[in-house]
Amino acid sequence: MIDFSLIKKLYEPKPVGELKSKQVVKRHPANPILTYKNLGYSSVLVFNPGVCEFNGEYLMVFRNDYGSFEEQRLEGTNLGMARSKDGVHWTVEASPLNFEIGLNDFIRMYDPRLTVIDGTIYMSFAVDTWHGIRAGIATTKDFKNFEILSLSTPDNRNLVLFPEKINGFYVRLERPFPVYGRLGLERFDIWISSSPDLKHWGDSKLLLAVEDVPFANLKIGPGVPPIKTDAGWLVIFHAVDIDPSRGKNGWEEKWTKRYTAGVMLLDLEDPSRVIGICQDPILVPEVEYEVKGGFRNNVVFPTGAVVKEDELFIYYGAADTVICLATAKIEELIKLCR
Numbered sequence: 001m002i003d004f005s006l007i008k009k010l011y012e013p014k015p016v017g018e019l020k021s022k023q024v025v026k027r028h029p030a031n032p033i034l035t036y037k038n039l040g041y042s043s044v045l046v047f048n049p050g051v052c053e054f055n056g057e058y059l060m061v062f063r064n065d066y067g068s069f070e071e072q073r074l075e076g077t078n079l080g081m082a083r084s085k086d087g088v089h090w091t092v093e094a095s096p097l098n099f100e101i102g103l104n105d106f107i108r109m110y111d112p113r114l115t116v117i118d119g120t121i122y123m124s125f126a127v128d129t130w131h132g133i134r135a136g137i138a139t140t141k142d143f144k145n146f147e148i149l150s151l152s153t154p155d156n157r158n159l160v161l162f163p164e165k166i167n168g169f170y171v172r173l174e175r176p177f178p179v180y181g182r183l184g185l186e187r188f189d190i191w192i193s194s195s196p197d198l199k200h201w202g203d204s205k206l207l208l209a210v211e212d213v214p215f216a217n218l219k220i221g222p223g224v225p226p227i228k229t230d231a232g233w234l235v236i237f238h239a240v241d242i243d244p245s246r247g248k249n250g251w252e253e254k255w256t257k258r259y260t261a262g263v264m265l266l267d268l269e270d271p272s273r274v275i276g277i278c279q280d281p282i283l284v285p286e287v288e289y290e291v292k293g294g295f296r297n298n299v300v301f302p303t304g305a306v307v308k309e310d311e312l313f314i315y316y317g318a319a320d321t322v323i324c325l326a327t328a329k330i331e332e333l334i335k336l337c338r
């Protein structure tokens, strides 16, 4: 008889220890660039924004958990929208998006990502349902009417779309939750799939496993939609490490995970090939708004990015509480992957 408990023990996550952000990644002095105080409707936690550039302005859709900040009470989640001329200063729309998904087992929708493909805006998102977490793709012209193009089977989330077709197919990165993998341990990886029409997805392949990332010991997931560069597709992902000795790190009794951000390069023609990866994280929770006073401290969760000349503007949720911006020269990020 195989002694699975012994094997499980071998798999037990070893603490990753201290990590540091890369100097080439600079936090914007205006951080946090959006908090609950900027909203004209009920709001507590404002985080994990999808961002794109469209018709000369920057658009952001973000997750808003509402209730009462003072009482640390959360009542529900909706998606807010903001616009900006410079990508730093944002004007929030007067009310949250009215996006009905029409599922009768719907619980909530969150963590939107925005991608523009051939002049059309696509929003990918996670949906909690009573039958599991699903990853969806919708398209919209005005953020008032949405057409849902696809909803995955459970459990899947962190879906990001490539900004163009590759070899005639749409491509996405995603993060399924295979509970029977690795003896039932929480070990989740990044996958890649393609589609002829954004509705039917297949040809799925494992892209990057958590064991490939030295600063993760639990799970990884796609972050911002891939950025096309001469060197390859630049992909910023999140990585999670757990340390059971961490205690109360936020509003909950215990929060022992840390979310960091990593970077890798995928082959331009065959994005299922990782051609370079930085062995260290590029962004690690370090400054006050990332490590103190938040709902879940020690979290940086990148979900949006836009290219501005030779720089990448990276938008991320900090401590699951506020929205922040970090910038980096694209060349420097590529160098880190080599």
Ligand code: BMA
Binding pocket: 048, 110, 111, 259, 296, 299, 301, 317, 320
């Ligand atoms: C992930 C998602 C994100 C969240 C992160 C840290 O699993 O739920 O929305 O930012 O955890 O709590």
